[in-house]
Amino acid sequence: MHYWARLTTLIVVSLLFALVLSLLAISYQQAMNYVHPPRIVATGELLRQNNIEYREIELTTEDGVKLSAWYTPPQNGAVILVAHGHADRRAEDFYLLFASHGYGVIAWDFRAHGTSEGDFSTIGYYEVYDVKAALDFTLAQPEIEHIGGWGGSMGAVTMIRAAAQYPQIEAVVADSAFASLEDAIRLRVPYPILQPLIQFFAENETGLSAGVVRPVDEIAQISPRPVFIIQGMGDTAIPLDSGQRLYDAAGEPKILWTEESVPHMNMFAYYETRYTNRVIKFFNEYLLK
Numbered sequence: 001m002h003y004w005a006r007l008t009t010l011i012v013v014s015l016l017f018a019l020v021l022s023l024l025a026i027s028y029q030q031a032m033n034y035v036h037p038p039r040i041v042a043t044g045e046l047l048r049q050n051n052i053e054y055r056e057i058e059l060t061t062e063d064g065v066k067l068s069a070w071y072t073p074p075q076n077g078a079v080i081l082v083a084h085g086h087a088d089r090r091a092e093d094f095y096l097l098f099a100s101h102g103y104g105v106i107a108w109d110f111r112a113h114g115t116s117e118g119d120f121s122t123i124g125y126y127e128v129y130d131v132k133a134a135l136d137f138t139l140a141q142p143e144i145e146h147i148g149g150w151g152g153s154m155g156a157v158t159m160i161r162a163a164a165q166y167p168q169i170e171a172v173v174a175d176s177a178f179a180s181l182e183d184a185i186r187l188r189v190p191y192p193i194l195q196p197l198i199q200f201f202a203e204n205e206t207g208l209s210a211g212v213v214r215p216v217d218e219i220a221q222i223s224p225r226p227v228f229i230i231q232g233m234g235d236t237a238i239p240l241d242s243g244q245r246l247y248d249a250a251g252e253p254k255i256l257w258t259e260e261s262v263p264h265m266n267m268f269a270y271y272e273t274r275y276t277n278r279v280i281k282f283f284n285e286y287l288l289k
Contacts, residue, residue: 027197030189034198035120035205037087039113044070046092052099059108059133067108067130068115070095071137074104077145078287079138081169082107083131083155085176085265086123089114093268094150101280104144106134110154122206123181124157124213131162139168146170146287150279152265153177153237157215160246164221171286172222173279174215175230176265178238179245181213187239216249223251226286228279232262232270255282 047054052072059067070090080098082105084091090107098105110127111118121127131149138147148171151159156177163169178184182199189195199210219227227250231243247256257278259267268275 023193023197027194028201030194031198031201031205034086034123035112035202037113037121039115040087040089041114042090042092042109044092046096047099050096050100052096054095054099054105057106057137059130059137061111061129061133063126063129065111065129066117067111067133069106069108069134069137071141072099072105073141074144075102076288077143078283079104079106079141079144079147080283081131081134081138081147081149081159083127083149083151083159084110084113085153085155086121087113088153091152091155094152097268097276097279098150098283103148103283104138104141106138108134110158120206121154122208122213123154124161124215125206125208127154127158128162128165131158132166135162135166135168148172148283148287151175151177157181157213160215160219160222160227161213163225163227164218167225169225171226171228171283173228173230173282174246175267176232176235176238177215177229177242177246179214179216179242179249181210183239183242184237185210188237216245219246219250224253226253226255226282228255228257228282230257230267230275232264232267233258234261234266235264237264253286 054070054072057069057071080103095105095107109116112121149159149169150173152175156174163172229243262270
C-alpha cells in the first residue's frame, strides 16, 4: 500500500509539473508572437496598378530606429499619415484611397514590422516615435499646409496617442482601435490562467507594462481637433465597447460610426463607397476647409 501511494503521488506530481511547464511554454510562445510579429512586406503592386507614383524613403525615429516608408506628394497641400495594424504591412488600399483623391500620403512599416528595424513591438507605445518620424519628414516637405492621420487597429491606437501629443496632426480617423491594451489582452486570451503569464512574458521582453497603452485616457487631448472613430460590431479582436468608450472620452468635434456584423478592420471592405465618402468628406472638411 505504501508503494502504490508513493507511486500515485509521484505520478500526480509529475503530471502537475508537466502541466505547469506546458502552461509556461504556451504563454511564453504566445507572448513572443505578440512582441515579435511576423514580418509581412508590402509590394506596392496595388499602387503601381493604379498609377500612383510614390518613392521609397527611410525615416529615423528619435530612439534611433530606421523605418522603411513610401511617400507621395500632395496635389491639394494636405498629407495623410497612414498607420497599419499589428502583424500587418503598409496599408496599400488606404494609401490608394487618399492618393487617388489628391492627398499626399506617407506610409511606413512600424518598428519590428516589414522591412523596418526594431527588435520588438509594443502595440502602441514606442510606435508613437514612428508616427513622429513620419510627421517630421512630412513637415520638412515643401508646400505642405495640413496633415491628417489615419490608423487601423494598432495604427489607430498609435495615431490617437500621437495626435494627443503633436498638434500638427490636425484630424484623426481611428479605425478599429482598442480603448486599452489590457482590455484587448483579456479578450484575446480567454483563459484566465494564461493571461497573467502572457502579460508577464511580454512585459519582461519589452520592459513596459501593458497598462501604459490606454488611448482612452489620451484621446480627449486631441480636442478641439476632430476625431472620427470607426468600429465594426462583429469585431472579435478588440472589445466591442472600444469605439463607444473612445467616443465618450473624446472631446468635440467627434464622430462615431459602427455597423453590425462587420469584423475587425473590415468596414472599408464591407462598405467601400460609404467609407470612402465619409472619410474623404471628413478630411476635406477639416483639412481643406
